[in-house]
Amino acid sequence: MSKPTDLVQGTLDLLILKTIWAEPKHGWAIAKRIQQVSRETLLIQQGSLYPALHRLEQQGWIQAEWRESDSGRMAKFYSLTRSGRRQFEKELENWTRLSAAINLVMREA
Amino acid sequence: MRVIDKLKLRLRSMFRRAKVEAELDDELRFHFDQLIEERIAAGMTLREARLAAARSMGSMANVQEECRDMRGISVWDDLRRDLEYAWRSWTRAPFFSLSVIAILGVGIGVNSAVFAVVRSVVLSPLPFPDAKQLVVVWKTDQADSANRSGVAPADFLDLQQQSGTCAAVAAFANTFFDVSGVEEPYRVNGASVSSNFFATLGVRPAVGRDFTAADDQPAAERAVILSHSLWQNRFQGRRDIVGLHITMNGQAHAVAGVMPASFVFPEIDGIGAAPDLWTPLQFTDQRTERGSGYMRIVARLKAGVALEAARAEFQGISRRFTASQPRAYGGKSLSVVLLRENIVGDVRRLLFVLLGAVICVLLITCTNVANMLLVRASARIKELAVRSSLGASHWRLARQLLTESLALGLCSGALGLGLAFALIRALPSVEFADLPRAQEISIDGWMIAFNLGLSALTGLFFGVAPAWKISRSDPQQSLQEAGRHSAGRRTNRLRVCLGVAQVALALMLVNGAGLLLRSFVTLQKADLGFRPENVVTFELPLPRDLGEPARRIAFYREVEERISRLPKVRNVGMISYVPLAGNVFGWGIVLRGRETPAGSPAPQAEYRVVSGNLFPALRIGMKAGRTFTEQDRADTMPVGIVNETMARRYWPGENAIGKQFRLGGPPSMFPWVTVVGVANDVRFGTIEEAPEPTIYQPLTQTRGTELSVVVRGNGNPLSLMNSIRAQVREVDRSVALLKVREFDYYVSKSLGRRRLVLAVLSSFGVIALFLAAFGIYGVISHSVAHRTQEIGLRVALGAGESGVLKLVLREALWIALAGIAFGLAGTFALGSVVKSLLYGVAPTDPLTIGAVAGLLLAVTIAACYSPARRALRVDPLVALRHE
Numbered sequence: 001m002s003k004p005t006d007l008v009q010g011t012l013d014l015l016i017l018k019t020i021w022a023e024p025k026h027g028w029a030i031a032k033r034i035q036q037v038s039r040e041t042l043l044i045q046q047g048s049l050y051p052a053l054h055r056l057e058q059q060g061w062i063q064a065e066w067r068e069s070d071s072g073r074m075a076k077f078y079s080l081t082r083s084g085r086r087q088f089e090k091e092l093e094n095w096t097r098l099s100a101a102i103n104l105v106m107r108e109a
Numbered sequence: 110m111r112v113i114d115k116l117k118l119r120l121r122s123m124f125r126r127a128k129v130e131a132e133l134d135d136e137l138r139f140h141f142d143q144l145i146e147e148r149i150a151a152g153m154t155l156r157e158a159r160l161a162a163a164r165s166m167g168s169m170a171n172v173q174e175e176c177r178d179m180r181g182i183s184v185w186d187d188l189r190r191d192l193e194y195a196w197r198s199w200t201r202a203p204f205f206s207l208s209v210i211a212i213l214g215v216g217i218g219v220n221s222a223v224f225a226v227v228r229s230v231v232l233s234p235l236p237f238p239d240a241k242q243l244v245v246v247w248k249t250d251q252a253d254s255a256n257r258s259g260v261a262p263a264d265f266l267d268l269q270q271q272s273g274t275c276a277a278v279a280a281f282a283n284t285f286f287d288v289s290g291v292e293e294p295y296r297v298n299g300a301s302v303s304s305n306f307f308a309t310l311g312v313r314p315a316v317g318r319d320f321t322a323a324d325d326q327p328a329a330e331r332a333v334i335l336s337h338s339l340w341q342n343r344f345q346g347r348r349d350i351v352g353l354h355i356t357m358n359g360q361a362h363a364v365a366g367v368m369p370a371s372f373v374f375p376e377i378d379g380i381g382a383a384p385d386l387w388t389p390l391q392f393t394d395q396r397t398e399r400g401s402g403y404m405r406i407v408a409r410l411k412a413g414v415a416l417e418a419a420r421a422e423f424q425g426i427s428r429r430f431t432a433s434q435p436r437a438y439g440g441k442s443l444s445v446v447l448l449r450e451n452i453v454g455d456v457r458r459l460l461f462v463l464l465g466a467v468i469c470v471l472l473i474t475c476t477n478v479a480n481m482l483l484v485r486a487s488a489r490i491k492e493l494a495v496r497s498s499l500g501a502s503h504w505r506l507a508r509q510l511l512t513e514s515l516a517l518g519l520c521s522g523a524l525g526l527g528l529a530f531a532l533i534r535a536l537p538s539v540e541f542a543d544l545p546r547a548q549e550i551s552i553d554g555w556m557i558a559f560n561l562g563l564s565a566l567t568g569l570f571f572g573v574a575p576a577w578k579i580s581r582s583d584p585q586q587s588l589q590e591a592g593r594h595s596a597g598r599r600t601n602r603l604r605v606c607l608g609v610a611q612v613a614l615a616l617m618l619v620n621g622a623g624l625l626l627r628s629f630v631t632l633q634k635a636d637l638g639f640r641p642e643n644v645v646t647f648e649l650p651l652p653r654d655l656g657e658p659a660r661r662i663a664f665y666r667e668v669e670e671r672i673s674r675l676p677k678v679r680n681v682g683m684i685s686y687v688p689l690a691g692n693v694f695g696w697g698i699v700l701r702g703r704e705t706p707a708g709s710p711a712p713q714a715e716y717r718v719v720s721g722n723l724f725p726a727l728r729i730g731m732k733a734g735r736t737f738t739e740q741d742r743a744d745t746m747p748v749g750i751v752n753e754t755m756a757r758r759y760w761p762g763e764n765a766i767g768k769q770f771r772l773g774g775p776p777s778m779f780p781w782v783t784v785v786g787v788a789n790d791v792r793f794g795t796i797e798e799a800p801e802p803t804i805y806q807p808l809t810q811t812r813g814t815e816l817s818v819v820v821r822g823n824g825n826p827l828s829l830m831n832s833i834r835a836q837v838r839e840v841d842r843s844v845a846l847l848k849v850r851e852f853d854y855y856v857s858k859s860l861g862r863r864r865l866v867l868a869v870l871s872s873f874g875v876i877a878l879f880l881a882a883f884g885i886y887g888v889i890s891h892s893v894a895h896r897t898q899e900i901g902l903r904v905a906l907g908a909g910e911s912g913v914l915k916l917v918l919r920e921a922l923w924i925a926l927a928g929i930a931f932g933l934a935g936t937f938a939l940g941s942v943v944k945s946l947l948y949g950v951a952p953t954d955p956l957t958i959g960a961v962a963g964l965l966l967a968v969t970i971a972a973c974y975s976p977a978r979r980a981l982r983v984d985p986l987v988a989l990r991h992e
Contacts, residue, residue: 027136028143046140047167050133051175058180060114066132069139071146076136 012044012052014095017080017088020062024079026069027053053078061087118180133176141166170499191512198489198513205485206517209478212880213521213567216474218528219873221560223467225533227460228559229550231453236373236549238311239409242276243448244419245377246406248441256695257444258402261437262395264430265303265404268443271426274419275408279309282403283378286386287650288343290356296650296847297339299357300374300384301391307334307368309409310375316340317351317366324365324389332389333362337370339385362388376545377405377451400437407448420445436697436711436773452545458945459862460544463869465942466621469614470873475567476607476614477880480887482514482572483604511572518568519561526560544862604888605924611884612928615877616965617935621943622874623957625867628948632860638752638791638800639688640728641852645826646687648817648847649837659743661813664840668818669721671836677823682723683808683816685716686793689855690817690848693794695801697773700759701781711773714755715793715801718816720808724788726821732756734766734786737807747810749782755802756787770804782806796859797948819852827851866946881928881965882972889921890976900980901988910981917977918970925969929962 019030030053031044056062061084069075080088121129141162148158166172199206234240246268250256260268265280272278281302288295304320313319314334324332333355335344344350354361374383410419427442446454493506533552544550649668651661665683673681686692695713705711723729724736732753741748749770756765765784772779782804790800808816820826820833830849837846857864893900900913908916940952950957 026139028140031140045167046137047172047175050137050140050172051179054176054179058118060118073139073142074135075139076132 011095012048013056014088014091015042015044016049016052016056016078017061017084017091020078020080021085021088024065024067024077026075026077028075030078056084060084129180130173133173137169137172141169188512191509192516194509195513195516199517202485205481209481209517210521210524212474213478213518213564214524214528215876216471217521217525217560217563217567218532219525220467220471220563221525221529221556222532223460223463224559225529225552225556226536226544226550227464228555230544230546231457231460233549235375235449235452235546236371237448239412240449241447242410242412242414243310243375244275244408244410244416244445245375245448245451246278246408246423247444247446248402248438249444251440251442254444258694259405260443261399261401262390262392262404263397263399265406266392266396267430268406268408268426272408272419272422274410274414274422276411277305277309278406278408279303279306280390280404280406281306281387282390282405283384286357286388287359288355288357289359291343294843294845295343296845297385298383299386299388302387302389304389306387306407309407311409312368312372314366315369317364319366320387320389325391327391327393329389329391331360331362331391332365333357334366334368334387335364336368336374336383336385337372340367357386357388373546373548375407375448375452377407377448399434402437408445416445416447456544456862458942459866462621462943462946463866465939466618466870466873469618470876471563471567473611473614473618473877473880473884475570476610477884478517478567479570480604480607480884482510483607484887484891511569514572515565515568518564518566518572521567522560522564525564526557529556529560604891605920608881608884608888608924609928609931611877611881612925612965612969613931613935615874615881616929616932616961617939618870618877619874619964620932620936620958620961622867622871623961624943624947624950624952624954625863625870627950627954627957628946629860629863629867631949632796632863635792635796636790637688637796637856638729638789641856643824643826644727644819644821644852645830645833645849646817646819646852646855647849648815649683650815650844650847651813652841652844658811658813662743662808665720665808665813665816667840668837671839672818672820672833673721675829675832675836677829678826679821679823680722680726681821682726682819683720684723684727684819685718685814685816687817687819687852687855688727688791688793689796689859691794693801696804698804699771699773701769701771712759713802714751715803716772717793717803717805718808718811718814719805720816723805723819726819727791728821729791730789732787732789733764734784736786737805741807742809745810747780747782748785748807750786750788750805751784752788752800752803753790754800755804756784758802772804796856817848825851863946878964878968882968885921885924885969886972886976888924889917889973890979892920893917893976893980897983897988900983901985904983905985905989913980913983914977917980918973921969921973922966925966929965932965933958933962 015034016030019025019033025033027046027049031046031049034042034044053062053064057064057078061081062078063081064076064078066074067077144162144165145155145158148161149155153161235243237243246260247257248260248264259280259282262280265278269278279302281300283298283300285296286299288297302320304322304325307313307319315337317334320332320334323329335350340346340350344353350364350367353364355364356362376383408419410416423443423445427438430443431438431441497503497506530552533550536547536550649665651664669681669683672678693715696716697711698714699705700712719737724731731750734750736750737748751765759765759770760768765787768784769781770784771781788803788805791803792798792800793803794801808814820829822829827849834846837844896916900916903912903916936958937953944952
């Protein structure tokens with residue numbers, strides 16, 4: 001069960017938080033959205049996605065709610081909590097610093 | 110707010126599990142359906158879409174498992190499931206699980222009981238505040254530190270004044286009191302104590318008051334403090350006890366107080382009957398008494414004063430004593446010993462040997478159970494392999510095994526705790542278990558903690574091996590191998606190691622038991638110097654109103670004559686202290702013609718007053734000369750009998766008969782005594798100790814001391830006791846017969862502690878042998894099963910029965926020999942520890958070791974019997990088709 005792209009530890013959390021920043025989504029939609037936006041580069045396996053969702057919920061950064069989906073079936077929608085938003089900002093900042101740093105090294109070294 | 114939300118989530122995960130699981134299921138199913146829909150939209154058929162979705166989904170169970178992990182509930186969940194699972198696997202093999210629990214439970218129980226004893230007796234502080242500042246002061250022979258005594262009253266008063274390192278110096282003297290003025294007069298052990306005695310120990314009476322300095326004054330009203338048990342038993346715990354008058358030794362004593370039930374008198378003289386009441390010393394002319402040694406000194410060091418400082422100071426005081434009293438202190442000095450050391454010093458080593466033995470047993474037990482679990486784990490390898498290929502992680506499986514082992518361990522621990530309680534409760538009823546601080550032995554929180562820790566540890570210990578094995582196994586290989594009924598080389602090597610360890614530990618234990626047994630047999634055969642069988646003995650105190658010596662002597666003579674006229678009585682004799690009853694004291698003596706110069710220590714001898722036919726009654730043989738006769742009267746020449754050791758030591762190469770000596774003391778009281786006979790050596794102190802020089806004097810030529818009566822009868826003389834009692838009563842109604850015992854009692858009592866250790870160690874030895882045999886059996890039968898094919902092949906190729914047997918036995922003998930080698934190494938390493946418990950045999954006695962090694966080999970071969978038969982019955986056709 002190798003993953004197509006091994007995400008940097010913690011990056012998946014960032015992607016998930018970003019994806020549901022604007023509006024609540026269910027697991028499937030989150031995976032699809034990340035796939036689309038990344039132009040099929042990031043394929044999120046549910047083997048990583050759902051455990052991550054449950055962990056984030058457990059940490060209180062996202063909360064879940066059963067709602068009707070577009071297809072009319074009940075699905076579990078995840079949305080950001082207030083502390084989730086704070087966490088997202090923190091992680092985004094970290095990420096920006098890290099990627100900038102990596103870019104610098106790539107260019108200069 | 111967040112915390113509460115989180116908690117809610119977690120609780121929900123834990124307690125609404127079904128709901129949470131169903132939701133997870135729905136959530137994943139939704140995802141799955143979306144996948145299918147997407148595939149169909151891309152043009153696949155429903156079937157194709159489903160297959161593709163399933164493939165891309167991977168293992169649903171894995172995802173669920175990981176989600177559970179993320180929710181943090183899986184720990185609890187798994188634990189519950191593991192326990193359920195453990196229960197199922199136990200009930201599937203009830204014999205196996207029960208025997209594991211029983212074996213381990215016994216191991217843990219015995220271990221906890223011994224630990225409780227060691228802790229209560231040796232490790233825990235004495236029940237006095239700041240007990241580590243309490244010391245005992247002895248007058249000790251510089252050449253022989255075991256030879257020690259107390260000090261004289263005047264010395265005690267000097268010590269009180271001169272010691273700067275002690276906050277308080279107290280003294281006591283053991284004695285006994287006859288209580289009268291009640292319906293049934295009785296005798297109790299007591300102690301005369303200095304008024305600061307209890308204060309020095311740091312204890313106070315629970316009722317009433319402590320002694321004060323005023324109580325010590327000779328003119329003061331006589332006061333007494335009672336023990337809690339005396340108060341309860343003789344005075345029914347009455348509240349108005351304080352101020353009550355008790356007649357003791359014919360004098361009225363006012364009860365000042367009662368000690369608390371928890372008070373334990375420090376048994377610094379060895380284990381004996383603890384005193385039940387205390388009176389103040391009230392020195393009169395004893396104030397100036399020197400030379401004696403009956404005052405026991407207990408002192409409390411000043412805070413911050415080290416033992417070494419006190420030792421140095423008492424060395425200085427001893428030098429002054431030696432200068433001023435050369436007779437009493439020549440070659441002696443005052444030694445300072447920690448009170449705790451004094452009380453438990455003797456038994457510490459013995460208890461640690463027991464603890465070591467019991468830990469050996471526990472180790473054997475654990476290795477055995479580990480082995481059993483390993484066998485089971487290999488039997489379950491297929492099942493575990495299946496679970497592993499279905500996605501269970503290795504860690505998960507290992508944890509399952511660990512949980513099972515831990516649960517087994519804890520069950521055994523519960524059983525062990527019960528057993529330990531029972532053992533400790535039974536301990537006081539074991540008459541010969543004369544341990545110091547025996548009343549303090551109890552089970553407390555520490556012991557329960559120890560027990561729990563022990564069971565958890567053993568659980569872990571024997572869970573680790575199988576778990577480690579599982580976590581390293583490759584499921585695919587295991588699945589294949591499982592079909593072939595084997596568990597791989599590595600497990601087998603592990604099990605061989607366990608077998609070797611068991612044999613080694615068993616060798617050490619059985620060897621220890623063997624050595625003790627040999628010591629015991631040697632001691633039982635030891636020449637006591639007298640014959641204890643068919644002899645009854647009792648103490649016969651003098652009636653109180655007999656003042657002058659002639660009347661005392663007449664009293665004993667009359668009792669003697671009356672008893673000897675009884676039918677079935679062979680001989681009647683009397684002696685001041687019977688052998689082996691725990692009374693030995695050296696007396697200083699003076700040998701005529703070789704008086705020791707003033708300033709050097711006097712020669713010493715045991716001193717016994719005898720009367721009647723003591724020598725025939727105890728069957729003490731004479732080497733030379735005569736015994737005492739009717740003609741040895743107060744007005745004839747003072748005569749004495751000495752023992753062989755005395756004759757040899759003090760008159761070497763000469764005929765002792767006709768030589769003269771006298772007891773140390775004022776010559777007016779102790780005239781010269783002429784030796785008229787040499788008797789065989791009698792062991793008065795203990796069976797182990799070589800006899801000391803001993804002097805016997807006839808009662809008629811002494812001032813009359815209290816005697817014990819010795820009656821030899823035809824057959825068991827205890828049956829004569831009623832008529833003996835009646836005869837004594839005819840002489841004097843008021844006296845009581847004390848400590849009526851068959852003489853064999855004293856003999857077996859003096860072997861008592863030894864018997865206890867022997868009993869414990871040999872039962873451990875038997876357990877160890879049994880377990881070791883079981884362990885070897887396990888290894889060999891497993892290996893035979895493992896090598897069925899090989900054996901079949903060999904038989905097919907023409908190997909005979911002896912060849913097959915050799916194959917089986919070779920492995921077993923290797924294990925046994927390796928175990929014996931390690932066991933020998935251990936025995937040699939630990940030999941010095943048991944040395945002090947042995948008598949007449951070296952810790953590395955080749956005969957014992959040889960016998961034990963032979964025994965272990967025999968046990969090994971016996972353990973191979975049934976696996977070997979199985980190997981012999983291997984049918985090559987079946988075995989080869991087995992694949």
